[in-house]
Amino acid sequence: ISSSKEESKKGAIAIVYDVGGRGDLSFNDMAYLGASKAAKDFNLDLVEMQSNSEDDYVKNLETLASQKKYLVIIAVGFMMTDAVKQVAKEYPDQKFAIIDGYIPDMPNVMSILFKENEGSALAGALAGLIAANDGKDKVGIVLGMEIPVLYKFEAGYRFGVKWAEDYYYKKEGKNVTIDVIYQYTGTFNDAAKGKAAARAQLAQGAWVIYQVAGGTGLGVFDAVDEVLKSQNKKMGPPFAIGVDSAQDWIKPGVIIASMMKRVDVGVYTAVQDAVNGNFKGGIVELGLKEGGVGLSTVDDVMAMFNSLPEDTQKQKLKDLGFNSKDELKQYLEQTRGQVPDWVWDAIKELEGKIKTGIIKVPAPMDKDGIEAVRQAKTWQEMMELAK
Amino acid sequence: MNVGDVITILITSVMAMVPIVLTSVGAAWSERAGVVSIGYEGVLLMSAFFGAIFAELAGSATVGLIGGIIVGVLLGMLHGALTVYLKGDHVIPGIGINLLAMGVVPFGILAYWGTAGQHQLPHDAVLWHWKTPYGEISPMVIVTILVAVVTWWVLFKTPLGLRVRSVGENPEAADALGINVEKYRFWSTVYGHALAGLGGAYMSVDWLGLVHKTMSGGRGFIALANMVFSGWNPLVSLIGGWLFGFFEALATWLAPKHIIPGQFILMLPYIMTLIIVAGIIGKARPPKWDGRPYKRE
Amino acid sequence: MKRSGSDLLGTINVKPFIESLIAILVGFIIGAIVLIAFGYNPFEAYYWLFVGALGSTRGIASTLKYATPIMLTALTFAIGTRTGIFNIGAEGSFYFGAIAAVIFTNVWANMWFGLAMGMLLGALWALPAATLKVYRGVHEVISTIMLNWIGWFFVLWLIVGPYANPSDPNKTIRIPEAARLPEIGYGLSIAIIIAVIAAILTYFLLWHTTMGFGMRASGINQKAARYAGMNPKMAVMWSFLIGGLLSGLGGAMKIMGEGPTYAISQGGANIYGFGFDGIGVALVGRNHPLGIILSALFFGMLRAGTALMQAEAQVPLEIIKVIQGIIVITVAIPGLYDLVKKALHRGAAA
Amino acid sequence: MEGTPIIEMKGIVKVYPDGTKALKGVDLTVNKGEILGLLGENGAGKTTLMKILFGMLHPTSGKIFINGEEVRFKSPSDAIAHGIGMVHQHFTLVEVFDALHNIILGMEGHGAFSKIDVDRAREKLQALMDDLNFQVPLDIPVEDLPVGVQQRIEILKMLYRNVDVLILDEPTAVLTPLEVEELFRVLRQLKAEGKTIIFISHKLNEVMELTDRVTVIRKGEVIGTVNTSEATPQLLARMMVGRDVVLRIEKPPKEAGEPILKVENLTVMGDRGETAVKNLSFEVRAGEIFGIAGVEGNGQTELIEAISGLRKVGGGKIYLNGKDITGKTPRELYDLGMAHIPEDRTHMGLILEMTVTENSVLGLHWHPKFQRFRGIINWNKARQHAQALIEQFDISAPGTEAPVKSLSGGNQQKLIVAREVSKEPVFIIAAQPTRGVDVASTEYIRNYLVKLRNEGKAVLLVSADLDEVIQLSDRMGIIYEGEFMGVVKPEEVTTEEIGMMMGGIRYEEIRK
């Protein structure tokens, strides 16, 4: 086929998306980002494969493995865990990397896991402090379908909010209690549902809303945007917090920051290791310390924005009413300026403590686990659960 | 629950009712003329997508809405040609249109905007709204109510409506009186799909200001259920669509209270619909020739 | 037009099948145009599609695997159509078949028990729609759409709550090994055989039994059926229940017969959508159980072939959906056979 | 009787898409102001010819002239514009609309989007009805109206369009004698007003009574046209069938035996909750045809449905062979020896989409003869059964596996009769057994009923055709609003007396 092209490349990598596919604004998009960057940097061909449903995972992985031409095959998403296990057993010479899947004991499989709870704790702290600072007593979180992976996000967020209460008390001497309004919308695909959920939370007093709901979450941004517009404000508060990728560019002014899950970094690292010959099977867990999760900075957002095709960038800037990327950047900084510096400092402080392990964020895996976190009254109690 | 909550729920529900009601009204008209379609889900999705493109190109949401109508018209013509003129099965093309939409839209979003799966519309491509502290209301809510009322009026009070109903009830009778059955059926199909197209474009250029590859979210099917629920009556469709939106908004409002597991709250609109239908409405009689091709020889 | 010989020939009209074949061909041709329009080579794409689906034992195995669940849900729809009901409740029954398999094989690790409970719960979930239709005249389009959603959320609750897997929260508890369907090879279990048998039995039921005769008669003309001493209400009941049973079986086998997971994934990701897909399969198979076997195999092939088509020809998945949509739309064109025949005649004459 | 031709059809050929050659070059002339009868067996092509004249079908070849001018009709609206109207054999009414809307449909006046001017239409219609003294209720959905009224609506529909030529395709098949009389009065009045009428019927006496000329068609060809004054029923029948037809039924006197069916104080409710059958008692004996005459809609349908297990009994008892069968299901009744030729053949007696074979065992497929094992049908046996019925009853059908809808109405009816008789019943209900059936088939079916009676079966005959009831019955009950006005032997009463009973006067009162 395109053999001439292939010769100029040093090899190929393949990536299998889960059913969410490209455009989930989440790990699939981020994985693509990392893979395409790696492909460019190391001069590799990138073969992408979509999955129509969960049944396609084995088939897709197997098809790629049987081609025996990929340096590494990247499987995106925890749902592929069993499929990767099976295919990796059949093709021991093929290297695999799986995002979010836990496969500890296969030499040809690298499992890349993220501590979303840690990143979410920062999001929670940010939300909680913004609310406390503005004299509000509620923050919200809109989630997708109720699946256990989301419990880590919810738990981290709750932890951050409780930590913020404590921090604020210590700082201002004022006792605040900030409730977390949470809702699982039952879908990752329906922006309208996300909008309605956010609307309801805003009506019930939520001051900042964290979205962990894929396509549904797009509606959360729109709902917050609407509230701002109704008050003739260009920027929050109230704010939304994005998730997974640095989503701030989607609605600048509305999204104060995003809880990034650096799937791109994970994928990039896996490819790099494979290229350099230091690929090792086993678990790679990326938390705050490893830079695998974190709250987006303006630079992160700009990097994300720069990853879009040129035309798209131009059009997007025009749509947003900016003349240049710098204007966008300024605007993002201005948005962050709506929140006092001490808040950002506090987030840094929490980040540092988590990184050094002084503070541990709970990561419940099941319903009982999250229920315990929901019941906990203080962040210290939650930390007990983390142990 | 205070007044603000009530208003929020009401606003959410009237905004949510628009695509469902428009589609139901369109479907009701089309089925009154005897043409069934189950492709509205695909029509909603495709017109949301193409409507957004129209809106952006023209820098006007109104053009986007018209674009949605155009997409609906084209798909309606396809469906009408297959069912009315070629006398084909009424169900099959709809399944095909739904499948088609699931391919065309994700592919199209990436190809057209360069962002995979989603796209935010610029402000000039989103329809103007009344802004209240409790949410925004689109003029399309009024349009929808008008469309439902006018469609109802035309269907039941005018010669046109009489003819449309006659070709759905007994095309032979209509034919024997010189009414061009095919013409009425065809354009009724087109009208039905056009309204769905308007509903789809509303979702992107008006309600949400964005395009997402799965944004129709089953509304095409809910609209069909609502059409049956309403006994093929546009005016009742309006009420049914609003009720559904209301229960959905109510469920969303109740959800954060966590009185019962979230999944049970999510069932609320569906359970309420079933209860209302089973308890109050019961038997609904479709037009007699609904879904049946009419051949003279 | 006298017919003799076996009963089978007497009731099978091959013309619709030929029409479906032509539709498929036309679908592929239009699909090719779409491929060209977007800069792909259709020959390459189709070549890899077929190689992927049929070019190896493994490919064939996955074709068969993909065909299994949609074959059963298509039967549900077809039975409904043949008995005058627009039953789109296969989706809901499928969920319940799947969850029943998970729950009950963990009570008693027996394959037959699991399948039986899957069928039972599948049928049970069809019962409300059946009852509402028969006793309250509630149109099945409303009830089945609503019940699909209600069932969906109910099952979501079960799988994230009571039946979540404590050692692997991303799925439910697994089917015990003793209760899994035996594998034929290449990840293919005997589920396909059971599905084909189910299709044949369905055909037999509808066309060769007293009950089936009653069901079909009631589906076309209730008044005549009543006059003939049949019970149309029971026919409607049976249509829903047998339909639910088949989809329930499909759901159970999806979980019990398909590795590597042998569990329902969180979010219901591996049990969602089969009921809806079944409608297209049924229609292309002309709502005839034997046609459905072929049509399910065809759809299975399309699914199985996409992997290689994506990998080798780099054709995105969406294009396959577009082609599928076009094929289904083309199937709706009636008299395709006659049209083509006429065109061929004209061509031959010229 | 020479007149000015208003319509000339020349060399009309019609080949249906499936290859059926329905008309093979038909010439037809209709004179201005006459009533022309069109006769022919089932499937002869009468309806096809008239549908062509009305623009619903396009001729394969041939020409049509109206007042000497050639016309080509694309659709019925063209025909109506040329003053031609047609009342179809199977009514073409929108069942859920009321009469008013059915009549104005398509010519509602004003623009398509303006409100329908119901009041003006009502005035216009009322004037029309008053003029003809031909009333129908305008505001009731037509599905709730008796067929006789529905037909009036059909006729009014055409007159409202001011047609000069009115085609009536078997208009009397569903009418009671009184209604027929009323119809004829109106048709004559229309003729007097200068309208031209084409009248299709299988009933020779009607044709004799009403028409000026008669054209006979057989198998798509015109056999000839005669002036009615010069024709006899025998002649017309021979022209139609090509052989002599016995128009009188041979019915030897026979002593009736034991009561087979016994109805005691039966009360049955109608669809709208009214008491349709009131405290009715009668019996049908072995070797007897018991006829029920009456204007349609006086409880006949409900009575039959109650006896045959299709409708709940409100009160009273029904016995078959001394056994209480009240509330038994049709299937149980079949086992007990009941057969039923239903009045509504297309909706009840047959499943049109199913094959001849399937229909030939409909309702008796449980018989062990047609079962391989319990519950499994032996279609080979069923096919043989269908073949036997086709041969025995001379049913013309494309084959046993053809759908029944491809049979003509007459042949469909024969199939039902054949099937019901093949049940070897002790008691048979025959409801409207020859409605819409041509002379030859009518003859066959009537003779068959007599044969059954001669064999000692009990026959309950319900017919709107008074001649049929009088001719066939040994005893007859005249039903009015769910009650018998009298139970008499046909030879003991005059037609006038029967007519009075049908109008609600009791026999005793008449005899007083």
Ligand SMILES: Nc1ncnc2c1ncn2[C@@H]1O[C@H](COP(=O)(O)OP(=O)(O)OP(=O)(O)O)[C@@H](O)[C@H]1O
């Ligand atoms: N739609 C059709 N398709 C094919 N053949 C048809 C169709 N309609 C009528 N025919 C054929 O045309 C012939 C004439 O039918 P037509 O209905 O004109 O008979 P008819 O004289 O009106 O009979 P009847 O007295 O029973 O009303 C029939 O023998 C039949 O085979």
Ligand SMILES: Nc1ncnc2c1ncn2[C@@H]1O[C@H](COP(=O)(O)OP(=O)(O)OP(=O)(O)O)[C@@H](O)[C@H]1O
């Ligand atoms: N779909 C069809 N395909 C082929 N032939 C048909 C079809 N429908 C009707 N016919 C033919 O049309 C003819 C007339 O049919 P129709 O239903 O008018 O009955 P009919 O002959 O008028 O009988 P009757 O006067 O007793 O009602 C029949 O002889 C039948 O063979």
Ligand SMILES: [Mg+2]
């Ligand atoms: Mg006729």
Ligand SMILES: [Mg+2]
């Ligand atoms: Mg006839």
